[in-house]
Structure formats: C-alpha cells, structure tokens
Amino acid sequence: IILITCLLGFVGVAGVHRFLLNHIGMGILYLFTAGLCFIGTIVDLLNYKELALEYNSQQISEILVMLNMAR
Template identity: 45%
Template sequence: MSQPIPANQKSTGVAYLLWLFLGVLGVHQFYLGKTGRGLLYLFTFGGLLIGVLIDLFTLPAQVRQVNTELAVGTR
C-alpha cells in the first residue's frame, strides 16, 4: 500500500495522467508549477511533440525535483 502524499507534494501518477490526456497542451507542466514550459507546450503543440515524448521518460525525475524544491522551500 502506498503512503499518502502531503498536500503540497506532486504525484507522479497524476502527472502521467495529465501527460497522457493533455500533454500536448502542457497541462502536466502547469501541474508541476512550470508555467513557462507549460505555455511553450501550449503554443507549440507540445514542442512539436518532441517535448511530450521526452517527458514520457523524464517525468518521474521532474516530479522528484519539484517535490524536493517544495520540501526545501525553494519553490
């Protein structure tokens, strides 16, 4: 059984669901608080799909980085 996620922490599962259904719109990047990258994806159709494909492999590391920044208080 997985442990509950604190309110301010981001979930990898939620990020992947957003990526799967709304990835080309950058919604997963907005979820992670990366507004600039989210806007880039929104206006370039997911970085011409290249950014979305890269996120398939790097999303867990992105979530870990954001959660670490949230825990430390730098975000």
C-alpha cells in the same frame, strides 16, 4: 498525476503537467506548439519520474523553511 497530465498532451491538452510543476513558461510553450510537435511531450513522458522528484524535493524544502520560520 504528472504522468496522467503528460499523457493529456497526446489528446490535445499539451503542457498541463508543466503548469502543475510551476514551469509556467514551458507550459505556455507546450500549449501553443502542441508539446513542441509532441517531441517535448514524449521526452517528458520518459523523464516524468525526474520531473516529479524535482518538484517534490522543492515542495519539501519550502515546507521545511516554513516550519523553521514558525519556531
């Protein structure tokens, strides 16, 4: 999903992937600067796997914390 939303940056909706990753500030910056003149969007396309891994790891950590609190 990160790759698909990152590709939307080339058709005029830059920054959607940053909102999905909870990087709200970067999402707003990308939205108003057309993905930092597409340079930021290209960099994110090259690094989308790292962005997704970071987000997934964060989600796993939050779930584990919630599970430990439930016990």
